[in-house]
Amino acid sequence: MAxxxxxxVIEGAFAILNERVNGASNGxxxxxRKNALANLLTTGMPTPRHEEWKYTNLAPILANDFLPAIGxxxxxxxxxxxxxxxxxxxxxxxxxxxxxxxRDLSSLPPDATRIAIEEFSDDVPGGHIASTEAYxxxxxxxxxxxxxxxxRIRANSIIDTPIHVCSIVQTDVGNTISMPRIFVQxxxxxxxxxIETHHTVGRSKGLSASVTxxxxxxxxxxxxxxxxxxxxxxxxxxxxxxxxxxxxKAVATTACLDGAFVRNDVIMRLNEPSAEAYLYxxxxxxxAQVADNHTVVDHAAPHCHSEELYKGxxxxxxxxxxxxxIFVREDAxxxxxxxxxxxxxxxxxxxxxxxxxxEIWADDVKCSHGATTGQLNEEAVFYLQSRGIGKDEAxxxxxxAFAADVAEHIEHAGVRELIERRIAExxxxxxFDR
Amino acid sequence: MTTAPLLQITDLHAGIEDKEILxxxxxxxxxxxxxxxxxxxxxxxxxxxxxxxxxxxxxxxSGSVSLNGKDVLEMSPEDRARxxxxxxxxxxxxxxxxxxxxxxxxxxxxMRKHRGLPxxxxxxxxxxxxxxxxxxxxxxxxxxxxxNEGFSGGEKKRNEIFQMAMLEPALAVLDETDSGLDIDAxxxxxxxxxxxxxxxxxxxxxTHYQRLLNYIVPDVVHVLxxxxxxxxxxxxxxxxxxxxxxxWIKNESPxxx
Numbered sequence: 001m002a003x004x005x006x007x008x009v010i011e012g013a014f015a016i017l018n019e020r021v022n023g024a025s026n027g028x029x030x031x032x033r034k035n036a037l038a039n040l041l042t043t044g045m046p047t048p049r050h051e052e053w054k055y056t057n058l059a060p061i062l063a064n065d066f067l068p069a070i071g072x073x074x075x076x077x078x079x080x081x082x083x084x085x086x087x088x089x090x091x092x093x094x095x096x097x098x099x100x101x102x103r104d105l106s107s108l109p110p111d112a113t114r115i116a117i118e119e120f121s122d123d124v125p126g127g128h129i130a131s132t133e134a135y136x137x138x139x140x141x142x143x144x145x146x147x148x149x150x151x152r153i154r155a156n157s158i159i160d161t162p163i164h165v166c167s168i169v170q171t172d173v174g175n176t177i178s179m180p181r182i183f184v185q186x187x188x189x190x191x192x193x194x195i196e197t198h199h200t201v202g203r204s205k206g207l208s209a210s211v212t213x214x215x216x217x218x219x220x221x222x223x224x225x226x227x228x229x230x231x232x233x234x235x236x237x238x239x240x241x242x243x244x245x246x247x248x249k250a251v252a253t254t255a256c257l258d259g260a261f262v263r264n265d266v267i268m269r270l271n272e273p274s275a276e277a278y279l280y281x282x283x284x285x286x287x288a289q290v291a292d293n294h295t296v297v298d299h300a301a302p303h304c305h306s307e308e309l310y311k312g313x314x315x316x317x318x319x320x321x322x323x324x325x326i327f328v329r330e331d332a333x334x335x336x337x338x339x340x341x342x343x344x345x346x347x348x349x350x351x352x353x354x355x356x357x358x359e360i361w362a363d364d365v366k367c368s369h370g371a372t373t374g375q376l377n378e379e380a381v382f383y384l385q386s387r388g389i390g391k392d393e394a395x396x397x398x399x400x401a402f403a404a405d406v407a408e409h410i411e412h413a414g415v416r417e418l419i420e421r422r423i424a425e426x427x428x429x430x431x432f433d434r
Numbered sequence: 435m436t437t438a439p440l441l442q443i444t445d446l447h448a449g450i451e452d453k454e455i456l457x458x459x460x461x462x463x464x465x466x467x468x469x470x471x472x473x474x475x476x477x478x479x480x481x482x483x484x485x486x487x488x489x490x491x492x493x494x495x496s497g498s499v500s501l502n503g504k505d506v507l508e509m510s511p512e513d514r515a516r517x518x519x520x521x522x523x524x525x526x527x528x529x530x531x532x533x534x535x536x537x538x539x540x541x542x543x544x545m546r547k548h549r550g551l552p553x554x555x556x557x558x559x560x561x562x563x564x565x566x567x568x569x570x571x572x573x574x575x576x577x578x579x580x581x582n583e584g585f586s587g588g589e590k591k592r593n594e595i596f597q598m599a600m601l602e603p604a605l606a607v608l609d610e611t612d613s614g615l616d617i618d619a620x621x622x623x624x625x626x627x628x629x630x631x632x633x634x635x636x637x638x639x640x641t642h643y644q645r646l647l648n649y650i651v652p653d654v655v656h657v658l659x660x661x662x663x664x665x666x667x668x669x670x671x672x673x674x675x676x677x678x679x680x681x682w683i684k685n686e687s688p689x690x691x
Binding site: 403 | 510520523527530532544545580597601
């Protein structure tokens with residue numbers, strides 16, 4: 001019921017947009033919306049019978065009757081904004097409220113010759129990287145795409161200051177879904193760091209159906225970190241799709257630190273030789289939180305390299321899912337692809353579902369995967385005790401280290417320390433004496 | 435007046451899962467001494483190390499162990515360490531995500547807290563770590579690496595002795611520290627241990643082979659067989675064991691009672 005109702009609501013919101021666009025209805029942007037909606041209506045909402053949604057039932061989430069919103073319903077004050085991200089390092093900041101960029105709240109780089117920032121339009125209707133056919137929530141996002149942000153890093157530009165996209169779902173008027181859309185285009189040999197955060201502001205529940213596309217041209221390099229650290233009202237279903245060209249490098253880190261529900265799909269395509277993809281994930285969950293991480297690493301060209309490390313700490317009645325696919329296509333000889341996924345269960349009621357999936361059609365490749373789920377290594381606890389560190393402190397230190405291990409791979413010190421600090425804060429709130 | 439021995443083990447019976455392995459061990463170690471515990475596989479050497487360190491899975495059936503007159507068996511593993519027992523592990527654990535520097539710092543500050551000393555300032559601590567690393571010829575890059583992760587066998591053992599140097603224990607127990615070491619690593623480890631010896635501390639070397647004892651020369655050698663110390667003697671006993679093996683000890687010792 002909730003599922004059909006949800007698609008009907010999206011269809012209704014599209015109809016309103018359709019009336020508004022008038023003469024532009026054949027423009028590229030609206031055509032993309034129409035195609036996305038058609039795909040959404042064909043596939044519908046995924047049930048647990050859908051292989052990609054086996055462990056996560058959307059029905060209870062969609063039963064919240066989220067209504068789509070495009071742009072702010074109330075002004076967002078700068079004090080609300082400052083409260084969301086208290087960081088001690090500089091960033092360029094792009095603020096999206098209900099999916100629409102708010103220039104007055106943003107602090108954009110002044111030098112447009114190196115970075116160009118604009119909204120989606122008929123000139124730039126999307127990155128065409130995330131598929132509206134394969135991913136129902138990409139179709140939801142694209143059906144109502146309005147505003148969003150396109151970030152273009154010009155050729156050979158090295159942008160040291162991280163670009164922070166801060167996406168807010170405003171829920172003052174009721175349970176709200178927003179469709180933030182981000183497209184990062186790195187021209188050849190461009191380098192940048194992108195941080196993406198999602199926040200629910202308001203008394204009601206929020207759902208962000210976000211899509212981020214990153215296009216890495218030859219020799220470019222992107223370090224992308226998505227931090228999900230929302231309040232108890234926050235729900236997130238996000239897709240990050242990355243195309244990586246010759247000798248380009250993409251690092252995507254996903255940190256699930258707080259919020260009611262998270263589903264993340266990270267898709268990396270290595271399209272040309274010598275491309276490199278790095279996927280990291282850390283989830284620290286408690287209560288009834290859910291983090292469902294799906295990844296696809298698609299080796300479509302020879303001599304490419306990928307590494308993947310996902311770790312999770314699960315307390316309370318939390319649920320973690322990891323599904324990691326690696327495809328090595330027939331032409332992708334000399335591929336090296338490594339995946340590992342490790343989970344620690346901190347309570348008897350927490351659940352983890354892990355599923356590595358390797359499909360290899362090339363014959364001259366090196367691929368491996370490893371997955372473990374368990375409790376803290378008691379031998380390690382004893383080792384620390386034998387050096388005078390108390391048992392509780394030893395358990396705390398090891399639990400923290402287990403998760404923080406992932407953050408070590410983040411190059412930007414400020415971003416790394418931010419995630420380490422939040423992991424520590426979340427763990428400090430719990431007891432280790434069970 | 436004689437002072438209480440550093441370590442006093444009296445008629446210790448202990449085992450694991452209802453199986454008695456140590457069947458009445460008595461041992462007195464005084465400050466300034468080096469004792470070697472030798473014995474064939476299965477004689478109870480590693481059980482003895484485990485019981486001293488306080489591994490939970492081992493049960494003490496009867497007997498006592500005291501350190502400077504304090505009951506060790508009543509203490510948690512961390513309290514034993516804080517009171518001055520140091521175990522150099524046969525298989526040091528790899529701990530991803532905890533840097534060697536951070537680990538050692540946490541341990542040293544715990545020890546200082548226990549001894550009523552103020553925490554070391556970061557600069558003084560770093561200087562101390564550098565000095566002690568030189569002792570075992572460890573490269574500084576190990577400080578920022580995850581503890582023991584990807585270390586070679588020799589590097590792990592040197593790291594154990596580095597920790598010993600940082601923690602300055604009253605009693606160091608080296609559990610098969612020589613296993614898996616090439617001759618250079620063996621020499622470095624042994625020289626490190628020797629440099630740390632004072633008139634106030636003691637070392638117990640648990641080993642199957644005599645070769646480590648060429649470098650760390652014991653005052654007393656004990657032979658463990660079937661859960662008992664069946665023979666004690668000077669350093670020449672170790673040489674005799676090396677030449678004759680353990681069979682003659684087994685044959686001359688009382689059989690299972």
